[in-house]
Amino acid sequence: MKTDVGVNAEYNPVYQKKKKWNKIVPYLFISPWIIGFIVFTLGPLLFSFIISFFDWPIVGEKKFIGLTNYITMFTDDPLFWSSLWITLKFALFFVPLNIILALLLAMLLNQKVKGSSWFRTFFYVPSVISGVALAMIWGTVYDGEYGILNYLLSLIGIEGPNWLNDTSWALVAMVIASLWGQGTMMLIFLSGLKNIPQDLYEAAEIDGAGKIYKFFKITVPLLTPTILFNLIMTIIGAFQTLTLALVLTGGGPLQSTYFYAMYVYENAFKYFKMGYSSANAWVMFIIILSLTMLVFKSSSVWVYYENEVKNDK
């Protein structure tokens, strides 16, 4: 960069100006993000934190009320606890099932089979349509009387429930519909599997290792970083499930699918309690953050990194 200036560059006003300019240029390039970050992320984040200590209706007088929003939520709002519990229940089923299904599909695709790219397409394609479309499709599949699902179940002698109108089955229906959109996890597992060096398997085979041994001693340990990534993404996703509930069940029947995200959404955009819903949202943020931290902390126990495994050998 100094090639175009002479010996007395430091005393050359043109060079001085250029130096200053060169310092500004990088910031010019990243300025769109900086402005966007301040206006659309940082600003809103701070603002929502502040108004969570206010009674803040969208029109009308705003009043500072200290911790009242948080206290009300925990002590005087049964919907807070029930929606949180429903979300936890959903996550408890959805997260492990999602991981297991995605891993199973990825492992099947990783076998050297003909047409595996076709199968990959079939398993991934539900992930490219809109959540609204997905909810609409499952709405007709689940129909208690004329839906295809209960008809298929009746063929094998099972009388299916009235899925979306039954308080004990609606949440299960949500889990199944969500599992249909697992494609992204499957692709990530597939690339994780492809990254496992083949010579490890070959070496194990020479030692006479069986399939089960190879799965638990090579595949699973080497896949744990991928499992960690998918686990965190699935947990974050599970806590934010909203579209499906809004479109498929509207939170019903009898609020049996009234997720926490829906609780936040309705407090904000149905009842326009902006302060209270901000407090709701912050509690959710903290729950997601702590769960993520917890998973990260636990990862030192169960996640292997490649060099570690190599040292073991």
Place this chain on the structure above:
Amino acid sequence: MQKGLHKFFVYTLLILLSMLFLAPFIWMVTTALKAPDELYQYPPKLLPSTWHFENFLNAWNSQPFNLYLVNSLIVTVLTTIGQIISSTLVAYGFARFKFKGRDFLFIILLATMMIPWDVTMIPQYMAFNMFGWINSLKALIIPSWFGSAFYIFLLRQFIMSIPKELDEAARMDGANVFQIYYKIYLPLVWPVIVLIAVFNILGTWNDYLGPLIFLNDQSKYTLTLGLAQFKGVHDVDTNGIMAVTFLISIVPLILFFLAQKKIVEGVQSTSLK
């Protein structure tokens, strides 16, 4: 022999699971094509006895879906252009310059991907209300002109892998940084630009919560919002709902089949963080 058995087992599972994954789509299409009275038959017929293609047209015309289509197209095209311009500029800035606070800012950029949307959507709504963007497509379009953390991240990784000698040479020839950006780097990062365009088209076209929160007037609705509202009005018109569901899924489905390889690679690269 054992190998053959294993193959047989794998294929059987793959085919069974494929049928499970495809069945809802098939059900969607056949339901859309049935005559209304065939919907309420038991046992349900898998295939319609006569194919009512006019269901698609009737459902589409029963609501201003043409208008929703225009709105969806406007939002999708303008956000995609905005994302490409802003994200490439920012990624280039992060990848090719040394400046004070760069690494710190980049960590913040990565951290923003972890913030649940629910936390920012409430004050965002209030801010957009103040700017006069509520009930306007602006609320959906303008934020995308300031870059998205995920796209910036993908682009930056790619730019870092390009040898620096290239811009040294261009600089010798007297090109300034902006010329180097659009004459040398933009063509080189083209594969990643296509990828983020695909991601952004899918994400915007399919988005429901953004339009739901920011738009009130039916004349501003996008397709997903229109479909949800259609169900609210014609709850028993299962034909129509499935027909419109199929029609609005055509764009993402075609895009997926065209760009499948790209999408698969793109999704897989996200885990390499």
